[in-house]
Amino acid sequence: MNHSTQSILKASISEQRRIETDQDALLVQKIQAGQLDCFDQLVKKYKERLYAIVYNLCANKEDAAEISQDALIKAFRMIQSFKGKSSFFTWLYKIAVNTTYNALRKNRFKRFFSLENFTINEENPIIDELSSKKQADKAILLSELQEKLNESLQKLSTKHRTVVVLFEIEGLSHAEIAQITGTSEGTVRSRLHYAKQELQKYLKDYLQ
Amino acid sequence: MAIIKNHNTQENKIKLEDLLRLKKMEKPDESFWNHFEIELKQKRLRTLLKKEPLPLRWAKSIYKRLIIITPISLLATFTFICALNNLRPLENPMKQGKEIINAKTLPFTFSQKTLLSSDRNYTQTDLSIPNRSYIHYSLGSIPSTRAQPLTF
Numbered sequence: 119m120n121h122s123t124q125s126i127l128k129a130s131i132s133e134q135r136r137i138e139t140d141q142d143a144l145l146v147q148k149i150q151a152g153q154l155d156c157f158d159q160l161v162k163k164y165k166e167r168l169y170a171i172v173y174n175l176c177a178n179k180e181d182a183a184e185i186s187q188d189a190l191i192k193a194f195r196m197i198q199s200f201k202g203k204s205s206f207f208t209w210l211y212k213i214a215v216n217t218t219y220n221a222l223r224k225n226r227f228k229r230f231f232s233l234e235n236f237t238i239n240e241e242n243p244i245i246d247e248l249s250s251k252k253q254a255d256k257a258i259l260l261s262e263l264q265e266k267l268n269e270s271l272q273k274l275s276t277k278h279r280t281v282v283v284l285f286e287i288e289g290l291s292h293a294e295i296a297q298i299t300g301t302s303e304g305t306v307r308s309r310l311h312y313a314k315q316e317l318q319k320y321l322k323d324y325l326q
Numbered sequence: 327m328a329i330i331k332n333h334n335t336q337e338n339k340i341k342l343e344d345l346l347r348l349k350k351m352e353k354p355d356e357s358f359w360n361h362f363e364i365e366l367k368q369k370r371l372r373t374l375l376k377k378e379p380l381p382l383r384w385a386k387s388i389y390k391r392l393i394i395i396t397p398i399s400l401l402a403t404f405t406f407i408c409a410l411n412n413l414r415p416l417e418n419p420m421k422q423g424k425e426i427i428n429a430k431t432l433p434f435t436f437s438q439k440t441l442l443s444s445d446r447n448y449t450q451t452d453l454s455i456p457n458r459s460y461i462h463y464s465l466g467s468i469p470s471t472r473a474q475p476l477t478f
Contacts, residue, residue, distance in 0.1 A: 154374075157370075161363070161366065165359070165362065165363075166353075166359075169354070169362075170350075170353075173352070174349055179354065183358075183362055183365075187362070187365060187366050187369055190366060191366070191369050191370060191373055194370060194373065195373060260348075263345070263348065264348065264352065267345055267346075267348060267349065271349075282346070283349075286343060286346040286347075287346055287347075287349045287350055314342060317342055317346075318342055321342065321345060324340060324345065325340055325341065325342060325345070
């Protein structure tokens with residue numbers, strides 16, 4: 119992918135985000151005016167992304183379901199206080215991240231892995247390479263890789279893990295992550311750099 | 327684990343980003359989402375129906391009022407104190423039988439414990455001014471009207 123294609127892609131993503139933000143603002147206004155069923159539309163739109171963030175932070179699917187539901191309920195209760203200073207999704211992600219932090223801090227949840235199944239729906243060099251293997255081998259390899267990957271992510275501190283999850287997995291920008299985590303963009307960059315270095319160390323057997 | 331390691335050394339480069347992108351593929355199935363939405367709706371309903379306990383409701387209403395009242399009352403108190411300070415008639419210390427003394431000519435009495443060594447090291451100094459409770463620091467011939475307690 120050359121530079122111009124990348125910049126076009128970035129521009130289209132930011133345009134899409136802007137449209138989404140406007141739509142969200144409209145829905146939030148309706149909810150604040152009393153049309154509570156509009157919240158369902160927001161849930162439909164964000165439930166998967168929200169669940170993915172929480173799941174990648176805690177690496178346990180049962181806990182992730184409970185925490186993301188709690189986060190959505192919190193957002194529902196607090197939506198009257200949403201002033202629109204930031205976009206709705208950063209506000210919602212912030213609630214989700216803080217709810218996860220609280221749950222992990224209280225150690226309320228189980229500290230063992232309970233991982234989701236792989237749904238292979240996009241191109242990835244690892245999957246491409248594994249495609250030559252037998253189906254059984256492929257499944258074993260993938261599950262081994264998944265476990266190692268989650269183990270490495272859990273070795274990071276929550277702050278570093280959050281930045282990796284939001285940037286590398288969820289594809290948010292530094293500015294958006296800074297808003298969600300309540301830090302500066304510089305801090306986000308440095309945390310990301312450090313976290314990647316640590317992950318490289320943990321996963322060095324799998325990387326070249 | 328050995329299979330992947332061997333596999334990796336033989337084949338092309340695998341980047342950290344590729345590994346992390348694998349995480350995107352960890353997704354729950356459709357039945358999970360159905361269950362998730364049902365549970366969420368139940369929780370939401372419970373939230374809507376659940377009344378907050380009375381003390382919490384009181385605390386919230388008091389808090390809401392305090393947010394408005396506190397700055398106003400603080401401002402009013404501050405203004406009142408300022409006005410009171412400025413409107414107070416000037417006290418004439420001579421009328422109150424207090425003596426105006428110059429700080430420069432204060433009589434210093436040292437207790438017997440006081441040691442004044444040759445290299446000017448003072449220890450256990452006891453400075454007292456008998457029968458004078460206030461000192462007026464004055465400049466020129468106009469005495470200051472604000473009496474200040476003598477503190478050291």
